[in-house]
Amino acid sequence: MTKPKLYLFTISHYCEKACWGLEYLGVDYEPVVVMPGEHITIAKQHGLKRGSVPYLVDGDHVVQGSDQILKWAEARSTNGKSLDCDNPEAVEMEQRIDHLVGVHVRRHYYSEALVEHSSTVRPVFMRGLSLPNRIKLWLAWSVIRSKMIEGMDLGKEQGIESGNIVVAQLDWLDSLLADGRQFLLGGAQPSVVDFSAASLLAPYVSPPEHSLAQVITLPPRLSEQVAVWRTRPTLQHVLSMYKAFR
Ligand SMILES: N[C@@H](CCC(=O)N[C@@H](CS)C(=O)NCC(=O)O)C(=O)O
Structure with missing residues (x-):
């Protein structure tokens, strides 16, 4: 099959x-x-x-x-595990994380990395591509880069704006974890909410279990900023999720 x-x-x-x-x-x-x-x-x-x-x-x-x-x-799980994907509360939280955390972590990162240090981004896109496609990507890189900058509206101010949006979402996620719960939805097992938060915030903390941990280099301003955030409960939760489940 x-x-x-x-x-x-x-x-x-x-x-x-x-x-x-x-x-x-x-x-x-x-x-x-x-x-x-x-x-x-x-x-x-x-x-x-x-x-x-x-x-x-x-x-x-x-x-x-x-x-x-x-x-x-x-619906096709072969091991009896679930991520609570049919739970409306989980779905609502997942959508919030996808649209606010996912979009703005990406814009925060690319606004500095792609605009000012694009040679650190290209090798990440090249990983896993066939040799002909690696060559094509190399040749087309300046066009791809320009389209990405325009398409995601990247720049210094935009990076700051996205960073602030992420901080507001970290405040929300930290407040959920403040009652000592192990998982964001409050149950005994991780749900789609934990998987969304962990994978979409992972670029900030590079968990060692992440396949790109040794590959992505954060640009200097972002690196300095997220070093301060690293002790936040949500980012510690990201690291624990990777350690336990990835
Ligand atoms: N909400 C979507 C977002 C997917 C998304 O934004 N994908 C980006 C890559 S990170 C993409 O394909 N961008 C290029 C495009 O949209 O053509 C999801 O959860 O899959």
């Missing part, structure tokens, strides 16, 4: 969330690393309107978005 294919960018924290969830739920898949641009062509070939990764193709069935992929995977 052919495995479902998960199309992804190595650097994407949403793709990390999908991979981690699939593995936690015991759902086998084949990761397919794509290059920016190619992700849109392949998505269209599968009838998707938007190119955004991750998307998963299982025969004729296509599922796009880390949230939908985890929901799909939970």
